[in-house]
Amino acid sequence: MSTFTTISSEKLARLIGTANAPVLIDVRTEEDFAADRRLIPGSIKLSHETVAEWGGDFAGRSAIVSCLRGAKLAQGTAAWLRQLGAEAETLEDGFEGWKAAKLPLLDTRKLPPRDAKGRTVWVTRARPKVDRIACPWLIRRFVDPNAVFLYVAPSEVVAVGQRFNAAPFDIENVFWSHRGELCTFDVMIEEFGIATPPLLRLATLVRGADTARPDLAPEAPGLLAASLGLSRMYDDDLEQLEAGMLLYDAFYRWCRDATAETHNWPTNKAKA
Structure with a gap:
């Protein structure tokens, strides 16, 4: 169940493609990304390791962070983004949860x-x-x-x-x-x-x-x-x-x- 710092896949799916959609940030490790190079539509791929460097770019904006399962990498990155002035949430159950819900995934190979x-x-x-x-x-x-x-x-x-x-x-x-x-x-x-x-x-x-x-x-x-x-x-x-x-x-x-x-x-x- 979603909390004030998480969002469900179903709710996020309603936001994607709209003019006011939040920034979607995928922070899966390179190993996890190499295993499945698809992205949730509209996402950008960034490293959790350098969030202190790039996180300020999203100050004052809404952001949803996803990792493989919505655990430590997404939680930590979202916390850093909030520290830097963004309104950041994490995707509940992460990339795997989105995939399990059979929602569209962008083929980055193209x-x-x-x-x-x-x-x-x-x-x-x-x-x-x-x-x-x-x-x-x-x-x-x-x-x-x-x-x-x-x-x-x-x-x-x-x-x-x-x-x-x-x-x-x-x-x-x-x-x-x-x-x-x-x-x-x-x-x-x-x-x-x-x-x-x-x-x-x-x-x-x-x-x-x-x-x-x-x-x-x-x-x-x-x-x-x-x-x-x-x-x-x-x-x-x-x-x-x-x-x-x-x-x-x-x-x-x-x-x-x-x-x-x-x-x-x-x-x-x-x-x-």
Whole structure:
């Protein structure tokens, strides 16, 4: 049972992917991580041995710490974080408890190399519309919260990827791209192993909007309209991405929590 300094896997699962999710920190030993290199979605991997050095970076923020079983490493790291000004809890039963609950786990083998600051770096075509905003949202919310995105001229995406050690996405002839009827957003969900019913529902909307298939979901035309509107509102691609994060946060929460809700105002009452 959760206490004020622990959180259950079920409760944490409800927070992951939302705009206000806490920082998730995995402090498993290198030996334990080598035995299973997956991560709870949205987690960053740090060492408990150096928490006194990096812990101050999370002052004033909420954090959830997990180790293999939620014992000494997570408890000690969380205590240090609280000492350094963070609101830190530990994951009840740790990584093994999350796995036993059969909750999604991120396949880190598919991640591109990280930069000197531990961030994954991605590159795609400038002037994004649907997939090139949806994929960064997915990465920031479920894969790497600190990911960097470079928007460049279409002709330079591959070369920039090579020179700046960035993973190209949503262009032809690269790993992170459309496959058959699937768009890049679909492919990322599948390759990272993070499929859940809400994400798969959202993927259908993205695919319909991105591939001119409004028949796939009645909401797809609305997503396309909002995406095209944002592309006209912002000249700066990164500003558009920040605005698009809110858009996809809203669509994700609808997919997860609100698909059965309707709106019936004004009511059509018969006149006396």
